[in-house]
Amino acid sequence: MMLWKQKLHRNLLLEDENGRKLLARTVFALAIKYLKEDLWVVSNDRIANAVLQNEIHWVLTVPAIWNNAAKQFMREAAEEAGIESDMLTIALEPEAASLFCRHLPVEKSGNQFSLASLRTGSQYLVLDAGGGTIDITVHEVTESGGVKELYKASGGAWGGTKVDASFEEFLVCLTDKSVVKKFKQDNLDDYIELLRRFEVKKREIDPDKDTKVVMSIPLAFFTTVKKRLHKDLNKAVKKSFYSNSVSLSGDKLKIDPAVAQSFFKESVDNTIEHVKDILQKRENRGVEAILMVGGFSESKMLSKAFKRTFPTLKMILPDEAGLAVLKGAVIFGHEPREIVERISKYTYGIAMDPYFDSRMHPKSAKFTDNAGVDKCKNFFDKHVIAGQSLRVGEAQSEQTYATTPSHKSTVHIEVFATESKSPVLVTDPGCRKVGQCTIPMAGTGAGRKVLVNMIFGGTEFDVECTEIATGKVSHITIDFLL
Incomplete structure (x- = not known):
């Protein structure tokens, strides 16, 4: 997300959670290098000597709302990771997902309605809801069965991490800003583990269910609260704004459904308002379906909000929506010409x-x-x-x-x-x-x-x-x- 909406240059620095800085390109290059080497190890274990490194063409996916500088930054990071430039393709995530769902057989789409059944000239909106960004584009099916972009890509930083940020703000309200900051500084592993636990719960939160969300809290968080506030977490919770909707039982935090659902409000509201605005544009009035892909699309809070807000549009949510971009990127690597037109x-x-x-x-x-x-x-x-x-x-x-x-x-x-x-x-x-x-x-x-x-x-x-x-x-x- 650091590559979005800022002036990019080769010496851009990234800060970790504790404020330490490192060259952004180094961070990206090392991440890409790890994935590259991991694929090589796994493929050799399964089909030894069947694939040569120089035979692999790599596809790197990026949000469609990124500008040319961000795409170039990713390409240079990949080259630093050891990928030859002529063996690398940059793919836009909503396009990749769209290609995958166009190839998905009707009976495997998980829906009564699928992209594969759309006729030539049909228009649909692609909502790619990932961790950081939510990318939105409008596509039309061409005579050849390919895809052309009808409306320029847009979106914002309203993805799943926005919900994580709301959860962190909730922890601040329960205790204190200094507590969360100190916990993060001294117990980064526990902090990441807490976010992982929340990630699991996040997928279960449903607007139509009134069950409480129960999460275990790391021992280090209890210790940090005691040291910073000179009282235990139970007392802090009882004196907080959430005293009537949150309780503590042992190391388990029990959160009322209304509070848990509120974590999604900013992300869902911003996304829906933006889609409403796009659908009101003259060139998009023929849209008949919304394709939801990306890991955050699997959230019932987001998918059900869309079904309620746009009841006249067909909703397509493929099985394992979080893998649609990955699988579509493979298709794009083989058939990049299936995307026939884009909007500047x-x-x-x-x-x-x-x-x-x-x-x-x-x-x-x-x-x-x-x-x-x-x-x-x-x-x-x-x-x-x-x-x-x-x-x-x-x-x-x-x-x-x-x-x-x-x-x-x-x-x-x-x-x-x-x-x-x-x-x-x-x-x-x-x-x-x-x-x-x-x-x-x-x-x-x-x-x-x-x-x-x-x-x-x-x-x-x-x-x-x-x-x-x-x-x-x-x-x-x-x-x-x-």
Whole structure:
């Protein structure tokens, strides 16, 4: 979640629960390396010498709401973990889940209604509820049986960990902020074990049941309360805000159902409101079903809230919804072209200084170059507009750029993005630089031309550059981690 909604760079630091810092890329790389090596050990145990390491193509899944910098960060972490770049595909989690459920036989979907039964042109909303994020996209079934994105991915940090945060806040209300902080600092293993126990209970909490939630509390928590508050946990509970709805029996904490259900309120309310807003958009009015995937979708608090709120829509909740992304990622690795269209989240363009045109350029951007020619400084040369449908694997734009006297042997390109559909200058409010690249040119001299095709449809950027004089084609990766 640290990769979401913040300025990313290669030296980003992560803090652990106790405030110690380490390079984020190192943390991600070590996690990926562990999974990579574990797969290798298990596969060799089961089918020794049948698979070579260089034969494995890896698929790394990321939330659809992540930006290009976050995807690039994950790719570089995977490369640091020993995965070759050309043997790695980045997949968007809701798309992977959607592919899996499209391949799921009707009789195995766990529902009377399944994605496999949807006809061409049918529209459905994918709700990928994971631990950190909740990703929401709208898909349509194509004639070929593939999937195209109908509405750009959106969502927020309302996943299962938001419920965990509410539970931790509940512990603070029972005791004190200093107690929970000290418990976490001195007994991290016990703290993690407590969250694991809560994770099990979390899946059992049901809005239609009035049974109490009973959880055993680690001994270290009792000790911490005694040391910090100079009274036992039982007395602390009785004097807390929850004195009438929570009780302690031995090491068991008994929580009234209404209190347990309240842990889900912020997450469920935010998710439902966001889905309501999406379904009201003109382009989404044909949605006839909601596909719920991701581990948090298995929560009855979330799934039943959706059934009550959207009674006219068909609900699809596959068996083992938490594995839908994983299994779909395998399908995506074999058949990436089953996702045929995506929607651009932003308007993308390149900064340039064209000849000044008073009909389209603001006077404030006018300047005269060394040759005495009037030009427009920092013009936003659009390649793709926000909301535009992008065909996967096809160039969405084609522009010609030329070397300048100061860059005779290279063409330097700076890529900008904005949510606005009609930016004029790259300095307009909301515009930000998202990447840059330098294109080497054969020979020297100003005015040498290069044709630039930006291919946006894939999960990652591809820039194809053709030097017009020589016909030489090169693919350049945009660097989003500036």
